[in-house]
Amino acid sequence: MGKTDSPTEKRALTIIGFLCNWCSYGGADTAGVCRFKQPTDLRVIRVPCTGRMDPLFIARALILGADGVLVSGCHPRDCHYAVGNLYARRRLEILKRMLPFMGIHADRFHYTWVSASEGQRWQQVVTEFSEQVGGLGPNPGVTSFHTGNREEL
Amino acid sequence: MKRSVAYYQGCSLEGLAVEYDLSTRAVCEALDIELVEIPDWSCCGSTPAHSYDPLLSAALAGRNLAIAEKLRCETVMTPCPGCLKSLKGALLTYHDTKDHDAFMELLAMPFAGQVKAVSLLQLLYEEVGPDLIGQRVLFPLTGLVLAPYYGCLLTRPAGFAQFDDPENPLSMDALLKAVGATVVDFPYKTECCGATYGVTRNAIVGKLAGRILDMAASLGAQALAVACPLCQQNLDLRQSQVDRYWKRRFGIPVLYITQLLGLAFGIDSRRLGLDKLFVDAAFITRTLHAPTEEVKAFQGN
């Protein structure tokens, strides 16, 4: 669908946040309830648990040109599903190391843990990650194997 | 084992507190600590610098740390708590992500922030230790009742000093006990002496320093032990002013911890600058207990 009739022209950056329902989504809600001001580029997708995160979701978003992807879950040991975030940690850590091989700057991806009570920490995470991605500028995406944005690395 | 530390004496120890410098050097020599004077050291900026601009204060103090680091010293020791605060401030600024760059730009010399800054008291207490100091004693200060006075800055703010208990420090107590002195449980050990108000608003020092002397006297202390040039100045140099304010004569000598340790080590009182004190402390040297038999045998050799 085109963006011609959009309420405003275009968003500055496209940052996608995958938040687990129990901790980080609640943390983001807490930040909202406390009116902790944040940059507006982040769009949140709610998932039940970071264990639900298929690393390919993140890879796909970055290949398609998302400027940054943030994943946040419950602190280790506090997972609502006991161990989901531990699986996530291993998978996401490997993904982070793989990204440069795909022609994507590793700083475009960040994963962290924010509990439902940590509104202030959520504000900090969003602000810092938005600044970090802003510093990298727009992501041209990966159109084919050869035309990756290698100059960025 | 010979230890080597960079020595940052600071401005006070060149002037009014010259006896602190003398006794520090003498005691360190006796304890096999080599003091490497930082070449071309400069003032830490003291109160004016950090009240005007903390970054300036950090850079002024940082310069001395950077020189010490170039000499491959791991530790910089300063007897003065004021200087120590500036040195620690420089290290904190270096490790602060926000101020790091501005600090390095102002410093304009290579610095890796690896060097450690400690007070003389911390060096004696943590690196040497009361046990080793106790072993070095020739003339135990038996019978001498002392009030240990740390002042407000030596262990505070806790996050800065990272040494001893901020409210009830015990390091000086332990060192004085190790050399045989009787140490009173001194409630005012971290109360303020009036600090630099001695110059501008003398009556404040009169009141505050007097409280400290009064408490020491009421607990039966014969002398105060201190580790800060400014405290010593307010309590000793200004004691006659305090006497006038309180309309009584305290007559309590105020000695640096190093002077007391030095006496116990048998170092000559002139090398410790005891003659530089305003309130006479001669009774201490006079009443020092006679050396033990072992010591006599040792001295005979």
Place this chain on the structure above:
Amino acid sequence: MRIGVFVCQCGTNIAGTVDTEAVARDALRHPEVVYATSYMYTCSEPGQQQIQRAIEEQDLQGVVVAACSPRMHEPTFRRAVEKAGLNRYMFEMANIREHVSWISNDRAANTLKAADLVQMAVAKLRFNHPLFSSQVPINKRVMVIGGGVAGIQAALDCADGGLEVVMVERQPSIGGKMAKLDKTFPTVDCSSCILGPKMVDVVQKENIRLYAGSEVESVSGYIGNFTVQIRKKTTYVDWSLCTGCGLCMEKCPSRKVPDHFNEDLGNTRAISIPFPQAIPKKAAIDKEYCRQFSKGKCGVCKKICPVGAIDFDMEDEFISEEVGAVIVATGFDLFDHSVYGEYGGGRFPDVISGLQYERILSASGPFGGHIQRPSDGREPKNIVFIACVGSRDASVGRPYCSGVCCMYIAKQAILTRDHLPDANCYVFYMDIRSPGKNYDEFVRRAQEEYGVHYIRGRVGKIYPKNDHLIVQGADTLLGAQVEVEADLVVLATGIEAAAGAKELAEKLRISYDLHGFYMESHPKLRPVETNTAGVYLAGVCQGPKDIPSSVAQGSAAAAKVQALFYRDTIETSPQVALVNERACVACGKCIQVCPFGAIQWKQLRGGVQKAEVLASVCQGCGLCNATCPPKAVQLQHCTDSQILAEIDVLCA
């Protein structure tokens, strides 16, 4: 799919910084959105009716509401669309309040963001399918963890309703902190007189099973069907035989044992009954001080016990209990005031905690209710109370108000003046917080009727001088320094989360805040529920509060459990994993990773194996979905296609 989009203005909460009309207009750009509107309060009755009317008139097959957090109103709107004939899972929410309007004032950027979130919700909704819940039976037994006043109230209310209750208490006796109090504010009625009968009720009710001296070891299962492992800590006394006669305690030769019930102010024996009104009234051996254990010989208690209950070879016992709901009422611990070096850091025996003073005041306390100094037994003449010790002080990591200290020092000062009319009481306070029925009047009485001297300011230092304690502080109303020569200093020690609170939270899979207090589902509207269905909260474990509030929460949690148990079955969420058998390659990875053992092998004809999800056990985390190599396992309502649709719409 015919989709309707409803953008809520939430008064000005959303409309203040988001152009909701523009968001609704933007939604219509999507070819499948046939209806879009903006309304003042979508969650209100007329707002919900508007949705239902539109479903009917526009023949909608799916609904998107852009409003507050789905954690708030998703159930509300699901019910609304269901009433209009849609399946409740043909509904999606876009959070444009907590995640948009409340976190930025940039109207243009917010409007764009809200429009994006709506498009994402629409994209996901296109892949939604109707889902149907199933029913599982409820085990109508409830476990109460913690036997303080909140837990006792919850247990008794549940038992009164005819439920079977299992109570687990860590200490050898129930009663909690309230059992240690002398009197309670603002009525000054005797604490043990009002709590005692309730404690007795707990053992007398036939449908309450009490495990004292026990801890929760592990919890598995889910709402309606929990299995809890309990560790019954060994006491070296067979409680089925012990009659609580106390003979062993009298004869025990180990007499220098700190009496924890009396806050270590007195001594007890190595074998002891914690206090005269203890429930259960049974003896227990403190291994650390028992001579049989430390020296290898003694056995006096074993010889003297008339029923032969002593057994030195006893070991911890493990018991498994099946329950349908859990009420957590684990209470709190007292702040350890020794971190305050300026108050002596625990060095001065006559600087005591609020709870220690409570024991001193108590007739069953270490001094029989006579106020005397712990150091020398002298009757104090001047008593100083210091408020906010470990409360409202970020420097010790306790920025919150403990909520009870202002009131309990007013009470203690009043009691002190009652006991010792000649004694002077001084209270150093920061602010007086007395928002409760008759609370402020009570503080006023302390000041006006009982002549307690209230000094507004902090104490900077306490030091001993000639058998007194000199309390140096500021009087900020006079703008002067003050010194009080005190004989006894009572610190109004604050409240902190109970030791082990975090570990228990991890076992129960509930959340806790920065300070270790358990998180309620919603701070205002769901104060006794947690985000783990079937687990409820009562008392101070959720946050500092006084006795009336703790009791109210205990009753509230009991009412919640009764409501849950009123039905015989519980609806399970259909948002569970589902295996597409044609795609399953039978690698077994999903079976390996599932934290709940909800996936098992299924034998098809011809010996073919496939994975199968047990819908009633699956919790819907989606770990198997992310793990499955051919993506044969899909988490319903959060499938790969749905997540990818949301990504694609943003990256288009």
